[in-house]
Amino acid sequence: MPESPSPAVINFYSTQDEYGCFSNFSAHPIFLKGKRWRTTEHYFQAQKFAGEPDEEEVRMAKSPMIAARMGRDRKRPFRRDWEAVKERVMLDALRGKFTQHEDLRAILCGTGNAKLVEHTVNDDYWGDGGDGSGKNRLGQLLMQLRKELLAETNAAAHS
Template sequence: MTPLLRFYSVQDAYGEFSNFAPYPVFLDKKRWPTSEHYFQAQKFLDPKVQERVRCASTPLLAARLGRDRRQKLRADWESVKVSVMRRAVEAKFRQHDDLAKLLLSTADAPLIEHTDTDSFWGDGGDGSGKNMLGRILMDVRTILQTERRP
């Protein structure tokens, strides 16, 4: 059985898989400092709020701005958040060949965002979470594997 590959902190092994990792993405005709900046900004329809998130000095600040409920969330957020995350993650790994190689090097290992602070995107710390970020990474890996086969 293939061992689980857990990631979370940018400083740890496979920290590049974190949305906080410093790899800019180009989406919607703009440069986003991290996939976290892009994801958090998409929670809002107001271009000024999106731009404030995009220009946040760190991904942690972008995340805080994205969680600020004084700003009006887009009405369809719950139904589109997974597709928004998938778009950000796929762009990150397509736009950075070193990241694509790293992701492909994991072969068929289960990828787990290991954190007790998130049971939707992560594993909830005890494996009971949905691990949606890990699932998206594995989906992107499968796409890249298929595209790169001779």
């Protein structure tokens, strides 16, 4: 049987959806910076306070939602370079997640050339804003990572 073609667009948001593993809230721990992080959300939010006590507090948050709330708390002082480094931090988190979990790597690579979209009205930077007007940076970084992982796989197959 031929494989069915992957959809042209894959929307994700809830961890309960078919592609819920693409959410930063998905329960897939990562090991980065010498520490275990419960989710990529924990890692991403904590990096707003890298080197400060707040970083460890966020790392230890009981859920990704709590980590997100802590990371968005403007009473906590963000690192000065956050806007300049946030996309690299997100890519590092995603790279950790999709290289440390073979099953997730297979799911991501299995999306073929589909456009990956974090479909939510709650975010117009990382997501699509719910109506496609957002930047969808999370989806774009996932597609960038997919391209890197597929290139690695192809290179290994031809060596």
